[in-house]
Amino acid sequence: MTTHYDFIAIGSGPAGKRASIQAAKLGKSVLLIEKNPVVGGVSVHTGTIPSKTLRETVLFLSGWRQRGIYGRSYKVKENITAEDLTQRLQSTLSHEVEIIQHQLMRNNVEILHGHARFKDEHTLTVEDSEGTMVDYSADNFLICVGTKTRRPENIPFNGDSIIDSDEIINMRRIPKKLLVVGGGVIGMEYATIFKALDIEVTILESNDYILSFVDREIVEEFIHHLRDCNISLRFADELKSIETRDDGKVICRLKSGKSLLVDTVMFAAGRQGVTGPDDLALETVGVETDHRGRITVNENYQTNIPHIYAAGDVIGFPSLASTSLEQGRAAACHAFGTEVHSQPELFPYGIFSVPEISMVGLTEKECNEKGISYEIGIALFRETARGQIIGLREGMLKMLFSIETQKLLGVHIVGEGATELVHIGQAVIALGGTLDYFVQTVFNYPTLAEAYKVAALDAYNRMNF
Numbered sequence: 001m002t003t004h005y006d007f008i009a010i011g012s013g014p015a016g017k018r019a020s021i022q023a024a025k026l027g028k029s030v031l032l033i034e035k036n037p038v039v040g041g042v043s044v045h046t047g048t049i050p051s052k053t054l055r056e057t058v059l060f061l062s063g064w065r066q067r068g069i070y071g072r073s074y075k076v077k078e079n080i081t082a083e084d085l086t087q088r089l090q091s092t093l094s095h096e097v098e099i100i101q102h103q104l105m106r107n108n109v110e111i112l113h114g115h116a117r118f119k120d121e122h123t124l125t126v127e128d129s130e131g132t133m134v135d136y137s138a139d140n141f142l143i144c145v146g147t148k149t150r151r152p153e154n155i156p157f158n159g160d161s162i163i164d165s166d167e168i169i170n171m172r173r174i175p176k177k178l179l180v181v182g183g184g185v186i187g188m189e190y191a192t193i194f195k196a197l198d199i200e201v202t203i204l205e206s207n208d209y210i211l212s213f214v215d216r217e218i219v220e221e222f223i224h225h226l227r228d229c230n231i232s233l234r235f236a237d238e239l240k241s242i243e244t245r246d247d248g249k250v251i252c253r254l255k256s257g258k259s260l261l262v263d264t265v266m267f268a269a270g271r272q273g274v275t276g277p278d279d280l281a282l283e284t285v286g287v288e289t290d291h292r293g294r295i296t297v298n299e300n301y302q303t304n305i306p307h308i309y310a311a312g313d314v315i316g317f318p319s320l321a322s323t324s325l326e327q328g329r330a331a332a333c334h335a336f337g338t339e340v341h342s343q344p345e346l347f348p349y350g351i352f353s354v355p356e357i358s359m360v361g362l363t364e365k366e367c368n369e370k371g372i373s374y375e376i377g378i379a380l381f382r383e384t385a386r387g388q389i390i391g392l393r394e395g396m397l398k399m400l401f402s403i404e405t406q407k408l409l410g411v412h413i414v415g416e417g418a419t420e421l422v423h424i425g426q427a428v429i430a431l432g433g434t435l436d437y438f439v440q441t442v443f444n445y446p447t448l449a450e451a452y453k454v455a456a457l458d459a460y461n462r463m464n465f
């Protein structure tokens with residue numbers, strides 16, 4: 001007999017975890033299916049947590065944060081090894097898995113390890129590691145299977161010198177020269193993290209721009225920083241061929257005719273939904289995907305089959321752990337008729353490059369498209385007392401205010417602590433705050449948050465010339 005549930009989530013990443021707990025809190029019977037032997041998804045095992053743990057380790061061991069004061073050659077540890085970098089990973093990851101497992105158990109979410117595929121609109125067949133198949137049915141489903149790295153067929157990946165971004169956390173040696181293919185968020189994060197180890201880093205991007213969804217001025221400031229620390233940027237160029245020499249080094253020939261000799265090539269050239277025919281058998285139920293395996297959903301996260309929801313990276317941008325959590329919660333609430341006040345327009349975006357980038361609300365481009373007249377205010381971190389004390393050379397906070405209402409419309413930050421600082425702006429936007437709030441409010445001094453006041457005064461001066 002098929003076991004029946006109110007709600008089944010496929011995938012135990014942030015979306016599946018939060019959705020399952022939400023559905024269980026609503027008193028529903030919930031099954032969470034995960035094909036890996038451990039829960040947590042990309043977020044815990046190959047994406048968010050490993051990359052951020054690696055980032056902290058590198059920034060600490062390299063002494064990066066102190067270099068503005070003690071000079072570029074300052075280091076906390078000489079000869080940093082691959083083991084130094086991975087040591088902290090294992091304990092952080094197992095701690096995360098334990099927390100997630102405990103949260104799920106506490107909330108009576110049943111966990112099943114196996115590969116789920118649709119059999120019909122209300123039934124999944126789950127194959128366990130021994131190949132045993134069992135059917136499970138439900139009233140509602142959430143597809144939150146995430147993404148996998150895109151691995152172009154003509155690239156001879158070998159898990160050592162030619163790797164994708166999932167493999168970089170297991171690297172056995174630190175390269176002297178690294179080529180990062182792809183100037184997206186993941187490429188930028190890893191390129192700048194490895195640059196902090198003083199290795200030669202080149203970024204290859206087929207477009208003539210990077211981070212197209214980020215405010216242009218912020219990207220320019222970021223690029224200025226990349227060049228300042230000698231990251232080599234090759235825009236509007238592509239790999240033509242790639243081969244490994246006998247000594248293990250990799251020769252990369254580019255379409256422009258240039259060649260690069262590096263120790264490691266890391267591909268960060270996009271991810272695609274885990275929704276192929278053998279992944280989920282979506283074709284049996286008619287849930288549609290695009291050319292990158294992403295599922296289209298409506299504002300309630302319903303697919304074209306109303307009781308089958310999708311959330312997280314599998315539905316595309318913004319593809320963040322933070323937003324996946326919230327999408328999962330919203331989907332579960334909608335499935336059981338519970339009202340939810342989710343505000344996707346106020347989701348912050350964080351890029352943990354070195355330096356960080358973060359933003360919330362509207363960009364200048366969006367204001368122009370919507371016909372909103374706005375004024376900007378800018379603060380440079382090095383002009384704040386805190387920036388001077390901690391030796392910041394780079395960093396900028398930019399705010400957009402409506403000229404008509406003086407309301408804060410958007411905040412864009414590049415620099416130390418950007419991903420934390422952005423939440424001040426997020427709260428003010430959500431509460432409908434205006435320029436006056438920043439001008440009249442006292443901030444702790446000396447802090448980087450003071451940049452909000454400086455930027456607000458700059459906007460005030462621009463509006464009242």
Ligand SMILES: Cc1cc2nc3c(=O)[nH]c(=O)nc-3n(C[C@H](O)[C@H](O)[C@H](O)COP(=O)(O)OP(=O)(O)OC[C@H]3O[C@@H](n4cnc5c(N)ncnc54)[C@H](O)[C@@H]3O)c2cc1C
Pocket residue numbers: 010011012013014015016033034035036040041042043044046047048049051052114115116117144145146147165186274279280311312313314319320321322323324350352
């Ligand atoms: C390098 C990197 C760095 C990142 N850094 C950040 C960051 O700093 N901040 C941030 O917010 N986000 C970050 N992200 C993004 C974040 O990891 C993802 O947004 C998040 O993990 C997506 O969650 P999800 O719920 O969609 O599922 P995922 O975490 O992708 O997990 C999906 C799960 O589904 C399982 N699954 C797939 N198919 C099946 C099936 N058929 N049956 C059963 N189980 C299945 C998989 O095994 C997997 O465990 C990063 C991503 C990467 C790759």
